[in-house]
Amino acid sequence: DAGITQSPRHKVTETGTPVTLRCHQTENHRYMYWYRQDPGHGLRLIHYSYGVKDTDKGEVSDGYSVSRSKTEDFLLTLESATSSQTSVYFCAIKTVSTDTQYFGPGTRLTVL
Amino acid sequence: TQLLEQSPQFLSIQEGENLTVYCNSSSVFSSLQWYRQEPGEGPVLLVTVVTGGEVKKLKRLTFQFGDARKDSSLHITAAQPGDTGLYLCARRDGNNRKLIWGLGTSLAVNP
Numbered sequence: 262d263a264g265i266t267q268s269p270r271h272k273v274t275e276t277g278t279p280v281t282l283r284c285h286q287t288e289n290h291r292y293m294y295w296y297r298q299d300p301g302h303g304l305r306l307i308h309y310s311y312g313v314k315d316t317d318k319g320e321v322s323d324g325y326s327v328s329r330s331k332t333e334d335f336l337l338t339l340e341s342a343t344s345s346q347t348s349v350y351f352c353a354i355k356t357v358s359t360d361t362q363y364f365g366p367g368t369r370l371t372v373l
Numbered sequence: 374t375q376l377l378e379q380s381p382q383f384l385s386i387q388e389g390e391n392l393t394v395y396c397n398s399s400s401v402f403s404s405l406q407w408y409r410q411e412p413g414e415g416p417v418l419l420v421t422v423v424t425g426g427e428v429k430k431l432k433r434l435t436f437q438f439g440d441a442r443k444d445s446s447l448h449i450t451a452a453q454p455g456d457t458g459l460y461l462c463a464r465r466d467g468n469n470r471k472l473i474w475g476l477g478t479s480l481a482v483n484p
Contacts, residue, residue, distance in 0.1 A: 294471065303476035304416070304461070311470055319471070351415050360465070361406070362472060364415025 264288050265365040267352050273371045280339040282368050284352030286332075292355035293335040294362065295319075295327060297348040304351070310335055342372045376400070377462055377475035385481040389451050394478040396462035397444045403465065405445045406472070407436055410459040419447075452482045 264287035274280055284293060295307040296319075306319030308327040316327050324346060328336045339346055352365040378397045386392055396405065404423045408416035420429050422438035422445060429436045433456075435448040449456055459479050463472040 292470070301476075304474045306471060309471055317470075353415070360404075360421070360469075361418045362408075362416075362463075364417070367413075367415055 265352060265354060265363060267350075267365040267368050269368060270366065271369045273373065274342055275373050276343055277341050280342050280370065280372075282337045282350055282352075282370070284335040284337070284365060286335075286354050288354070289332050290354040290356060291332075292357070293329065294353040294355070295325075295335065295337045296351045296353065297321065297346075298351060298367075299348050307337065307350075342370075344372050346370065347372045376473050377464060379460075379462060379475035379478050381478060382476065383479050383481075385483065386452055388453055388482055388484050390482075391448070391450050392452060392480070393446055393448045394460055394480070395444065395446050396475055398464070399443070401442045403442070405438060406463045407445070407447055408461045408463065410461060410477070412458070416459075416461055449480075452480075454482045454484050456480060457482050 266285045268283045292311055294309040296304045297307055298304050305321045307321055307325050308316055308319055310316045310329045313329055313332055326338045350368045353362045355362050380395050404421055406421045407419045409419050410416040420431055420436045422436055425442045426440045427438040433450045437446045459477045461477045462475045466473055
């Protein structure tokens, strides 16, 4: 499983509140990703990182920000959560040697 | 823009049946990955195909990369309930920093 953990695993919050999701890896992989997965839309990339303090936007980045101050942690922040951000969020790393993405267990976020 | 088209979107079959799912693109790609996602979990890589015409087998799963490297298929022989899940194909983007994903084929194998 490439040593990827996500926290929290489940969260229920209210519209307008800030939310931060954490992805932690133990194997010093350079590339990390945040996706959301919704029925009918598949996996959609929110943001990704290709090194400490190096991040870039994905296809659905509006309303989300990220930070990576150290190799092992990649944080996803919803500054002001909306109901449209109710989703399952997956973190992933990429191994450069095999170009494979390994995913964390996911976080189910519900915004009421 | 959806650059990888997967079909069918949904498939429900009985245990023991054979099936094929497809991943197509209008452009050539250098390689293609197939992932399976079981309910409640993240996707897991099954195989990477690189060479046009390549065929790879993983037990009862057979993966084929089209000669023109624009399409790929996954064939499952004698499907079992444990094959149930979402099958996703993905290709590298131009700068090789991220993957472009298909929407997936949701497979249900009924006992």
